[in-house]
Amino acid sequence: xxxxxxxxxxxxxxxxxxxxxxxxxxxxxxxxxxxxxxxxxxxxxxxxxxxxxxxxxxxxxxxxxxxxxxxxxxxxxxxxxxxxxxxxxxxxxxxxxxxxxxxxxxxxxxxxxxxxxxxxxxxxxxxx
Numbered sequence: 192x193x194x195x196x197x198x199x200x201x202x203x204x205x206x207x208x209x210x211x212x213x214x215x216x217x218x219x220x221x222x223x224x225x226x227x228x229x230x231x232x233x234x235x236x237x238x239x240x241x242x243x244x245x246x247x248x249x250x251x252x253x254x255x256x257x258x259x260x261x262x263x264x265x266x267x268x269x270x271x272x273x274x275x276x277x278x279x280x281x282x283x284x285x286x287x288x289x290x291x292x293x294x295x296x297x298x299x300x301x302x303x304x305x306x307x308x309x310x311x312x313x314x315x316x317x318x319x
Contacts, residue, residue: 212305220300227314232280243300251290266290284308
């Protein structure tokens, strides 16, 4: 029994230490502010767009668009409801968007965007 506990502890420390995800971006978004990521694999380049539209009853409504397919998620700050994953083209590759915090005073949400087995970059757009 203690071996199982030791293995679980070791694996959880690797995940918490950041060894699982290859790249990580921490971003802050105002309501309806859109962020775009370019995701690269061996053959093609794809885009991820996402933004949040509503924060009510401690739930954050997030609209994501990956590869032209729109998705909607409701995220909360508690474990198992604070993120969503999208599998990518390559085997065992994925992206995850995690809802980290919401500041009520300035209506700003904080997210972490993580990538596994792929490379990505945040696309900065010029303000109008």
